[in-house]
Amino acid sequence: MRRLLKDAEHLVRLAILFAAGVLAFLIVRALLVPPGFGEYGHFRTGAMADNQKRPLGYAGRAACTECHGEEAALFAKGSHARIGCESCHGALAAHVADSDKVVPAKLEVVALCSRCHAENQARPKKQPQVDIEKHSEGNACTECHDAHSPAQ
């Protein structure tokens, strides 16, 4: 046995080196695995909270109604009733946060209305659509239609 060990001492040393390496790895691993990893699955729990941390761009319909009740009431009667305010007016969470400093941009009427109402073969038939140039004869859409209550 002693003879064997003598002849294989280099292998024994190698084995010890390996064992030390594995141990070092396990220690480093224990230190470096992020906290909260694996609680709900193979991921870092904090990642869910990270994804929640984002400033809001769009305020949502309800927020507009708080200050602009009149327009909202008129709006609810027309055919655009189910469309969110920000769909046309753009992301306005900043405006809700500070109404004086952040003012909604003036809208390019023809371009905006065309986005939904320009004639397009791919649109569902029940969508009101016209050949914008022919229909408007060069006028802006709002000269005849009230955007907040267009059917009237």
Next chain:
Amino acid sequence: MTLDRRQFLSATGKYLLLTGAAAQAWAYVEQGRPEEAPGYDMNRHWWAMFIDIEKCIGCGRCVDACKVENDVPPEAHFSRTWVERYYIPPPDPIDPKKELLPIVDSPDGGRYGFPEIYPPSGGGKSFFVPKMCNHCAHSPCVQVCPVGATFEGPDGVVLVDKKYCIGCRYCVQACPYGCRFIDPRTNTVDKCTLCYHRITKGLTTACCEVCPTAARQLGDLRNPDDPIHELLRTHKVQVLKPNLATGAKAYYNGLDAAVR
């Protein structure tokens, strides 16, 4: 557009629900700082999306809203969501065996609408298909991530851990729907998060918020009062690439066989 009583009731119901939750969430916005939503219990939700092809008018507001809300790089090849226009040519009267391939386009992901119009033709059909991450219940992208940087939380939203992602792009290859991309600014993977920062505060996703025709509707399958249950029950719905059994949770009404 006339509203029948059912639609009116459901619309009002939705507004009431949203107002209550939104009012609470509003406190956060007014403070001007993004915060975690302490009132949100992730075990009480299972998020899905209902997409109605028959309602989509291809206006592209959803694509634009997503880019704005989530600060997505502006180029077309970084799209968390996009809209495709399908044109399926009429059958060939001379050669009925000929394979009719659809012609599909998505200029800038559909962000600025579809200004180019096909010449009117007899017999062909065309429609719009909004696309996004399907937040698969058995997601192949989650399966292949080597480190656990993408995952499906208990509430059914597939998210990316940007602090952990190593940028190997295996998930980009594994997604059958092409909804993942590398954000060149962070060198990590990015994709639709179902506006997690909004839905956890009782708001709806940016794309649903601005959709003028309710072609996109966020749904919570764990909520028994959610309108999605009724929608799923009364419509013939499909998911994309069902043969891959991804457990996709973006349910399409009116999905044509030609759509990939």
Next chain:
Amino acid sequence: MHPIPGVEGFMYPNEMELAWSILIVLYPFLTGLVAGAFILASLQRVFKVEAVKPTYRLALLTALAFLLVAPLPLQLHLGHPERSFEMFLTPHRTSAMAMFGFVYLWYLLAVLVIEIWLEFRPFIVEQACRATGALRLFYRALTLGSYNVSPRSLEIDDKVGRFITVVGIPSAFLLHGYVGFIFGSVKANPWWSTPLMPIVFLFSAIVSGIAAVLLLYLLYCLSHGIEIDMPCLDTMAKYLYYAFLVDFSLEMLDLIHRIYESDESFRSLDFMVKTRLYGSQVIVQIILGTLTPLAILGLTQLVTLSVRARKGLYTAAAMLTMVGIFAMRWNVVIGGQLFSKSFLGYTTYKMGFATREGLLPALIVMALPFVILWALVRLFPPMESAASAADRAERS
């Protein structure tokens, strides 16, 4: 319809730019060479094909040189290479890629390094006594403090070495096979998704490894004035031929199967092969890189030729083989990203030059193993040159 240059038809917006570049083509090429060189070495050690013994040490060193460089293309490709150690911390058990770190380390440390160390131990001990300066320290460190090179200890070394080679064969298969599985298991991509993928990868690895060692053997002998052992060369060429026949059959099986079944993806893939992939697949991989070397090697197996003719033909065949196997990796990795998952469009691969994932780093990565091998054969001479044999005779 598409103003984006290089895109034809429709691609999902995020598919238009390729996610995996030439560096990801290089990685399976390099690990394939590692596995192939090791299999060649094991031919003698385990399967007692004594004819290839002269290449044993060279094959091991070749495997090591390529293995050391293998992680480099991956690190260059990652968005966050500084986070790559996360694969060791939290490997995701469902991801084939997650096993990379462990399989690599296992193969490097527990198989290849130990086998080389055991093989060269008498030489290391000798150099630890005879060398001077920094080299002396280097060899002394490698002895692990043990200078025992008695016949009994060498006998133990031989037994352990043989055991490690036996363990090493499946380890080599795993090292390269898992790369094949990484591609073969992606159900989203019909060009990749096939159970044959790991096997095709493995056999093409064996082919490329034998070809590489054959060329390096010729080069080493020529540059050190050693006479080339023709039975060794002939045997290597023979095994190259057989392995290539199997590899070619497997690839043809995959192709025939696709054409026959003709599922939805076939139209898209067929078009791609006939247009964007025609040059690299039909011309380079199949005609130049497979059929031509097979014909050359077949000729040498059937007809008796002179030593000079055989050397020339083997060299030509081996070089074409290397090109062909590289083209195979290219066609799998790049080809799989050229068509849309909607099966309605195609894009092009725009490879930069001096960018992080461009041609220049790829060339450097490809050249690096040869530089390392050059250093390794100086530190651990695989064969005795005529000069060193005379030197040894003089000393004793």
